[in-house]
Amino acid sequence: MTKSITSPVSVRGPADHDVRDQIVAAATEHFSHYGYEKTTVSDLAKAIGFSKAYIYKFFQSKQAIGEVICAHCLNQIETEIRTAVEDAERAPEKLRRMFSVGVQASLRLFFRDRKLYEIASSAAGGRWHAVLVYEERIQGMITDILQEGRRTGDFERKTPVDEATMAIYLVMRPYLDPLLLQHNFDYADAAPAQLSSLVLRSLSP
Structure with missing residues (x-):
């Protein structure tokens, strides 16, 4: 068997914060329409009405959201x-x-x-x-x-x-x-x- 994997996904901020759910929901919608590769963190920030810097308080990167x-x-x-x-x-x-x-x-x-x-x-x-x-x-x-x-x-x-x-x-x-x-x-x-x-x-x- 493979060695147990324990390293967490790179997310930031409080684990139960509603903002994280908003970001994930917006990302899912954008990825569905435009694709993962073509969507940027800036696109997500505009869709939610947050600054890109604010999103980075909760996720280290676009990949972390993905x-x-x-x-x-x-x-x-x-x-x-x-x-x-x-x-x-x-x-x-x-x-x-x-x-x-x-x-x-x-x-x-x-x-x-x-x-x-x-x-x-x-x-x-x-x-x-x-x-x-x-x-x-x-x-x-x-x-x-x-x-x-x-x-x-x-x-x-x-x-x-x-x-x-x-x-x-x-x-x-x-x-x-x-x-x-x-x-x-x-x-x-x-x-x-x-x-x-x-x-x-x-x-x-």
Whole structure:
């Protein structure tokens, strides 16, 4: 497994300050209309009616604002996956649902708004903190499913858990990473069932 990631997103000011929510809301709207790359902190300042210096009291950079938006999107995907997994009774079905729901949620969020998709692409390409945390949590879910499957006798026990976790994550990654997903869109319908079946056969005791 990867080392736990603890460094925070670069935000400033009181954590519960309403101004931060205003800035994020304005940024989301601007990014949706004009794109992440074309929007500047000055643009956001004009939209909210604040000075650029005031915005910098709450966020260190445009990327820090993008991190918050990206983290929100990734948290939505994670929540959908986790809910689907928890509703399944046995480990093999949990893994199948993880593949299926993960792909569906990623497609819906990353392709619903092409402008906001730019943030996800920038985040993935730049290995932003929000992306690293998301990857760590997804791998954590895989580990939990593997360990449960081993306890119930559904999965083999010879392969080191961390090795099996990373292998399964790498199989899923083309459909979770926005930079890779855009190149695998044509296979997204069939991939969850086919890949999860292949993985489950490899995990058979």
